[in-house]
Amino acid sequence: MTSTPEEAKFVLASRHKSFQACYPPSIKRVLNHPSWEGDFHLRIRKIVQTPMLPESLRLNMAKFDSLVRWVLASWDKRPYIITHDETRKLAFHIALYISCTLPPSHDSAKMLEDYAHVSNGAVSLPFDIPGTRFHVALKRSREILATLNNIILRRRMEKVAYDDILNSLMESKDESGNYLSNNEIRDILMTFLFAGHETTAVFLVWIVKYLTENPDILEQVKIEQGMVKMSKEENEPLSWSDLKNMPLTSRVVQETLRLSNVAPFSPREVLEDVEYKGVYFPKGWKVQVYYRHFHLSQEYYKDPYKFDPSRFEVPPKPSTYTPFGNGIRLCPGSEIVKVEALLFVHILVTTYSWKIVGPDRGTQYWPTPRPKGGLQLEVSRIIK
Numbered sequence: 001m002t003s004t005p006e007e008a009k010f011v012l013a014s015r016h017k018s019f020q021a022c023y024p025p026s027i028k029r030v031l032n033h034p035s036w037e038g039d040f041h042l043r044i045r046k047i048v049q050t051p052m053l054p055e056s057l058r059l060n061m062a063k064f065d066s067l068v069r070w071v072l073a074s075w076d077k078r079p080y081i082i083t084h085d086e087t088r089k090l091a092f093h094i095a096l097y098i099s100c101t102l103p104p105s106h107d108s109a110k111m112l113e114d115y116a117h118v119s120n121g122a123v124s125l126p127f128d129i130p131g132t133r134f135h136v137a138l139k140r141s142r143e144i145l146a147t148l149n150n151i152i153l154r155r156r157m158e159k160v161a162y163d164d165i166l167n168s169l170m171e172s173k174d175e176s177g178n179y180l181s182n183n184e185i186r187d188i189l190m191t192f193l194f195a196g197h198e199t200t201a202v203f204l205v206w207i208v209k210y211l212t213e214n215p216d217i218l219e220q221v222k223i224e225q226g227m228v229k230m231s232k233e234e235n236e237p238l239s240w241s242d243l244k245n246m247p248l249t250s251r252v253v254q255e256t257l258r259l260s261n262v263a264p265f266s267p268r269e270v271l272e273d274v275e276y277k278g279v280y281f282p283k284g285w286k287v288q289v290y291y292r293h294f295h296l297s298q299e300y301y302k303d304p305y306k307f308d309p310s311r312f313e314v315p316p317k318p319s320t321y322t323p324f325g326n327g328i329r330l331c332p333g334s335e336i337v338k339v340e341a342l343l344f345v346h347i348l349v350t351t352y353s354w355k356i357v358g359p360d361r362g363t364q365y366w367p368t369p370r371p372k373g374g375l376q377l378e379v380s381r382i383i384k
C-alpha cells in the first residue's frame, strides 16, 4: 500500500510499462471487462472524455438540468424516499445520455435495476454457483449486454450521426484502419455506464447526509442557491455561468469528495522491478494506491474527520487531494460529477425540505463507503 502522496503519484503517473490497473477478477467478469491497456486505453480514453470536457458540458447543461428535475419531481407523490435509489437514477440517466443520447425509458429502468445486482456481486468470490451474489451479477450482466447490443444494432440501422460516445466509438479506427467490433463497443459501454453512475450516486448521498448533519452550512448553501435562483426566470435551466456563482456549494462538493472517499483506492500490478526513493516494487506484486490515507491524514488536513468546506478556501498541497485518482487513469468524469452535484444541490435545496428518517445506521464500507440503508428521507416540497 502506498503511504505518501509522492509514492502514489509515482505509481499512478507511470506509463503502462511499470504498473497496470489490476481490478479483482469478479469485477472483470461481471463487467465483461477486457482491460483497457496501452494504446487501446489511450484511444478509448480520448473518446470517452471528449463529451465530458467543459466545452461539451456547457452545451448540455439544459439536458442535465432537465434530468435532475425529472428525478426530483417524482418525489412530490412520495413523502419518503431512499436517497441512494434516487441518485442512482439521476447519475445513470446522465451517463446514458452522454454515451448513447437515450432518454429514460422502460429499458433504461431495467438496465439500472440490473446494474444494482451487478454492483452487488462486483466484489465477491468469483465462483459462479447458483444462489451467490456473483451468480446473480453474471446473469444480470448478460441481460445488460444484450440490451446494449440492441442499442448498437438500432444505431447502426438509424444511420444518424449523434454527438455522443457511441457514435465516436463506431467511427473510431486504429492505426491499421480497423473499426471496433459491436462486442468491443458493447463492453466499453458496459464499463462506462458502471463507472459513470456507481460512485457518483453514492457521493451525492454523502452530500445530503453531510449537509443535513451540518445545519449552519446547509443554511449558507440555501442562501447561496436562493440568490442564484432569484437571478433566473421561473423554471429556467441553470447555465454554465450560474455554476460560477456557487463558490460555497463547490467547496461542499470538494469537501464531500475528500471526507467520503467513495473511490478510496486504485489497484495496480507491478510489471517490472521498480525502485522509487528507496521503496522497492518487485515485479508481480500488487500495489494499492490508497487515497483515503492522505485525505484523512492530520498531516495534510487539520481535524481531518470534520466536515469543513472552508478548508478549501486555500488549495490543498499538491498530490494530497486525489478523489479522482491521478496520472494516466485520472477519472475523465471529474468535471461532470461536479456539474451533477451543483445541479442536484441547487434543485434540492430550492425545492424541498427534508429530514433523515430513523437512527443513524452508520457506514457500510463494502464495496465502497456509503451510508447504510441508502439514507431514507422524509421530503416535502417548499415551493409549487
Ligand code: HEM
Binding pocket: 021, 036, 045, 048, 095, 192, 195, 196, 197, 199, 200, 203, 262, 263, 265, 266, 267, 323, 324, 325, 326, 328, 329, 330, 331, 332, 333, 334, 336, 337
Ligand atoms: C464521485 C464520482 C466519481 C469518483 C470519485 C470517481 C473516481 C475515479 C477514480 C479514482 C478513477 C481512477 C481509477 C484507477 O486509477 O484505476 C476513475 C476512473 C474512471 N472514471 Fe471515475 N469517478 C467518479 C465519477 C465518474 C463519472 C461520472 C464517470 C463517467 C460519466 C466516470 C468515468 C470513469 C472512467 C471511464 C474511468 C476509467 C479511466 C481510465 O481507465 O483511464 N467516473 N474514477
